[in-house]
Every structure is written in structure tokens, then in C-alpha cells.
Amino acid sequence: MTKQEFTITVYTENHIGLLVRIATMFSRRKINIESLNTSPSEAEGIHRFTIVIHETEEVVRKLARQIEKQVEVLKAYYNNNEEIVWQELALYKVPTDEIAEKVKVERLLREYGARAVVIRKDYTIFETSGHREETDKLVEVLAPYGLIEFVRSARVAIIKQSKGFHEKLKEFEQTEPGEELVENEYLDKQDEVFSM
């Protein structure tokens, strides 16, 4: 199996120490995390980790199960890039003089979908969001004009097929889940199913 980019989405309780517990799942297996984001989710009180790694599907599937096994994790999904919609946010700080004199700012804004967040005499900060190739391209374009600082956020992703977590959370809250809703044993069919 070939390696490819996978996005792991983990729904969790908001618990101190959980970040370490999840991070060690990767470091223990010497797997590099390309990006990691934590944020609230659509369900109140439930957090959502978005983790990007470059691995084979087999490794990712086993990892997702190990993550899901953690007591404070409700559910871990993994998806390839076709199955998700994702964005990363990037900020670029450049000298205002250089930009104003040497680049057609307007062209920059239009071509790369950039937006000026701050304009000062000494510097200007642009923002773009998109896939990595897109945000990387603007770095290339700005580099000759004295790019002072660049930073890119972790990936945030939405699973195309997902119906969100509200209904699943109700199931988790019950002591004895109803049989029709416990889709657990389809261990390899992660999407339609519920493997809590």
C-alpha cells in the first residue's frame, strides 16, 4: 500500500492531558504529524481534533482504532483528500514600501485571493486561505520582495459525507444504546457506521 495524505478527525471530551495521550499514539509509532488542530465541534462541549499525516491506509486505520480506544475519545474518523473539504490559513508580512513600489498589489490580491489584514507604513500583512500549494505559491511570489514573516495554520477539514455529531452524541449519552443505532461491528466500514 502506498502512503498518502490522510486527515483524521477525532471527536473528544475536553480533558486536560488528552492532547498528550493522542500525540503519543503517533510519536510511539514514529509517525510525524503534518498538522494538528483542536477546536470546538458542532456538538456542545465536544472537541474536535483534525490531524494530518502521510501514511498508508492500513497504518491509519489501526491508528484511528487506537485513538478511539482512549477513554475520552468518542469517535475517530480517517479520510483521504477526496473525501473532505479542507482549508489552511496563511499570513504573510511584507515591507509596505517594497510592495507598493514593486508589485501590483491589486494583481496579487486578485490572483491569490489574498486579503490585506493590516496596512502600516512599515509593513503590510496579507492573509490567504486554501490548500497548501496555493498558500505556498504566494510565499514564492512574495519572497523576492522581502517577505518578513510567514505562518500557516493547521488544516481544518469537513468530511463530505458526515451528518455531524449531534445524533451520535445522543447515543453516547445513553447507558444502553438502542440496537438499531449501534452500528458498531462493521469494523471496516467507518462512515455509515458507528463503532463506539
Next chain:
Amino acid sequence: MSTTAQITTTSPEPQSISSAKGSELTGSQAVLEACIVEGVSTIFGYPGGAIMPIYDALYDYNDKLKHILVRHEQGGIHAAQGYARASGKVGVVFATSGPGATNLVTGLADAMIDSTPLVAITGQVFAHLLGTDAFQETDVVNITTPVTKWNYQVTDATEIPAVLAKAFYIARSGRPGPVLIDITKNAQIQKFRYEGYTPCNHVRSYRPKPIVRKEYIEEAARLINAAEKPFVVFGQGVILGKAEKEFKAFIEKAGIPAAWTILGLSALPTDHPLNVGMLGMHGNYGPNVMTNECDVLIAVGMRFDDRVTGRLDKYAKQAKVIHLDIDPSEIDKNVKATVGVWGDCKETLPMLTKLVEAKVYPQWVEKFRACDAEENKEVIFEELHPSTEKMTMGEVMRNLNELTGGNAVIVTDVGQHQMVACRYAKFNQSKSNITSGGLGTMGFGLPAAIGAKFGAPDRTVIAIIGDGGMQMTIQELGTIMQTGVDVKILILNNEFLGMVRQWQQLFNDRRYSFVDIASPDFVMVAKGYGIAGNKITDRADLKAALQAMLDHKGSYLLEVMVGKENNVFPMVPQGCSVSEVRLK
């Protein structure tokens, strides 16, 4: 009010603590109330600065909770493991912050990999000192994260009842494991209005076992009914699931030969006609070879450890695999299952038994017996009835079996003696084999045996330990001395770190690098601790010496000198397939 502490010269009487709803308790008292409600009869531990309030509270609870003072925290946690494994209950260990807590790490890792239910409670520095490098402060929660099923730091006493309820629930439910609760000193001291203790039976984000889906049972039964050479391999899941009866009913109806992993040992009586022996690196010849001949492999509560499977890409490739496990992450982890049955084997086995046809496979079982005969000729007979001058570990086990009748709890350490003991010990009942399987922790045996005796006080507990492992936790003789616990210690002394020596002989051209280990006079050491003992070197004395050990009232140490360079066979060399098992 004076701020100087009064030095008292006499100890006061313990007080009676009211734990009625609405009474005021300290965090420490709430910890002990939790232990009582959870049915913990014995706690193993060692006091220190940051856990002093809990020990102060113990002073008043001495009549309700038995606390065993160990000699080292590692001894404490291994004792709690032995207690848990022998009793089927949750083991509890107390330790202080810093070094006390870090000394628990080996035991936590051992309990994690061997799925032993434990609750470890560690003291921690005052909450306002966290992160200041205070005296005996270590980041215990982060250190223990990879070796605990769950851990949590309490900084407020009001959290204690609910957190401990959750801790016990998580430790014992689903696939059991160790839980560590770190409690800051201020939370131990803090008084709060106690609203009673409610055991936990649900954690939103945690589902210890699923509702079993019949489709998978039906599919598994279909495969089994169509099989011509089915083979069952079982592990500790049968014991942890308290499903020994259900397991026996299943194999008896289906007529399938069954082999055990080292942790599954004793779940099925040794002399059961369908018990075909031990799997893995030093397992029996038949089970290893037949793994690569069976057509349906049914794994019950086991996790296909590398010591069981040998080379994975040559493991049971011809077979359809049915894997019953309570932990879904184990299914397809090492061996791809044709049918994965996720569930508690206490539930799944009876469902399966119902659907399988009553059958016998005399020719197939005969193949195992033919392998047995081969192994007997090449290995076993000589090991049990040696013609050598020096005694063998196997003949010690044979004599021991004859005297115990298979009714003792056998606790082993790690190494050659462990493999020999597991290969040859006889067992009539479950929860009788206690050993460090997954982690291979030398030093486990002696403290685990102490714990096992507290967990199963009516049974004879025999610790079988090598000369190396004995010296790793020998300090626990002090615990035996002080508590008077009746543990029989059988040291099989080959004057080597035998298993490493065996590998060095076989794979490193006999370059014996640091395996030549000297030992103290164990009998004299035991005497120093007030423990009776004897050492024998002659075969003629063996049986009588074992009998004297068993007959002795109280603890006893028997050291048996065995051949120095004996090897454990059969052996599946590392990187080889199970069918390449060597008999010599």
C-alpha cells in the same frame, strides 16, 4: 494557638469516621470510603510526604481496610497485580509523589500490556506548587499516560468520589487495565460535604463492550461448521471475561482442539482432552505446527503477540481466521480476521456454541497427539526424567505437580524457569497462573506472589523464580516477614541469566556477555528475614524438600540448583515461522 507541633509520645486510639451522607470528610477519607465501597480488601503501598494525609486517614480505617506495607513501590504495584490476577478484583496501590510514583511505572506498563485491572493512587505536591519543581514533584500524569488506560489529576477534594468511581469502573470494565489517580496534597487535606459514593456504570465517551451483532456470530458458526481442521487459540480474555465455563462448553460441543497463550493458561484444565498445549516461542510442538495446517483458526481473547505468532507473513496463511475480542483495536491489528467478532466472550461464546454443530475430529486431534509423541521423545521425557547428573527445571515441576495435584497458584518471574513452569505446571482451576507475559518484567514474581496470596488466601501460592529475577525484588522478603503472609518461594538456580545465555549460545556463538550472575546465599538471606529455607543440589532430596516446603507452616524458601546450561525447547527462533519450531 501555638504553631509549633507538639511532639506526642503515645499514639492515640483510631477514631470512628462517619461516612453518612452530608457528613464532612477530608479528601483522604473520601479515597478510603471509595475503596471500601468498591470491595477492596487489601491495599498495597508505601507512604511518603505527599501522600501523608491519606496515610493519616488510614490510621482510622485500619479495621476496614488492610494495608500492606511493601519495601519498594515496584513491589507494591506487582503485589496489587498479583492480587488482581488471583482474585479477579481490582488491585489497589498507594505511592507518594516523585520517586514513589515513578517506581510504579514498570508495574503500570506490565498491567497495561497484560490487561490487569488496577487503581494506583499517588500523592502529589500542593496544587499551588505544581510546575515549580517542588520537592518530590514529577509530572506523573504525563509520565504515566502511555502506560495507563486512563489517568487523572485531582486538585479539589470534591472531585474525589466521582473520579474514583470512574477509575474503578474503567479499570475493571471492557478490556481491563491500570488507572492512575494523582491527588494533590491540598485535595487530600481539604474538607468537604460528602454526598456518599455512587459507583460508576457509564462514561459518555467510553463503551467498554458492544451489543453483539448476530450476523458475525452466524458467519463464524458457518465457517466452523464447514471446517475440517478447526483450531482454537485462546488467551487471558477467557479468564478476564470470567468465561471459563462458556469456553469449555464451546470447545466440547464443537470438538475443537484448543491451545493457550501464556496468559490464557489455567483457563482450561491441563488434563482436558481437548487441551493441546501452549502456543508460541517456547510452546508445544503440535500447536505451533498445526497453526499452519488448520483450515479455520478461532482466536478467543488473545492478541496475536509476536511471541505467539513468530513470523507474521507465514502465520496461518492457509486458514480462515475468526477473532473474538472485546477490544476492537486488536481485531485485524496483527492477523487479518476473516470474521471479527467484537464482544465480551462471556456473551459471544454461548451464542456461538448454540450455532455450532456437535462434532468430533478424531483424526485431526490425533495429529496433535502425534506431535506430542514427537516432542515427548525429543524434549519432554528427558526434561522431566533427566539422565544428567544435574537436576532440570522440568523435573522440579514434575515433582511439584505430583505434590500439589495441580491445585496451587503458580506465580512465575521471567525467563527460562517461567517457560518451563508454564509448559509443565498442571492446573485444575482458573486464575492459577500468574506471570508477567507481555512486558516480561523480571522481579515480578516475588511481589506478585505476595499479592496473589492476599487475593486468594485459601490457596497455596508458589512463587517460582530464577536466581536473576529473585535479586531484582528480593527486598520484598521484608514484606513477607512483617505480614507473615504464607508464600512458598521456589528458586530455580542455574547460576546464569539463563534465557539470555540460551540466546547467546544459539545465536551469538556462545559469547556469554554478562549473563554469569552471582547470587547471595538465598537461604541465609531468607533466614535474616525470619523465613525458613533450604537449598538442595541432589536429585535424591528433591521430593522431600518440596514436600517440606509445602508442609511448612508459613513462608518458606527452597533453592534448587539446576543444570547451568540447560536450554528451553521447543523454540521458534525469532524471525521464523511457527512451523519452523525447533525441537533441539
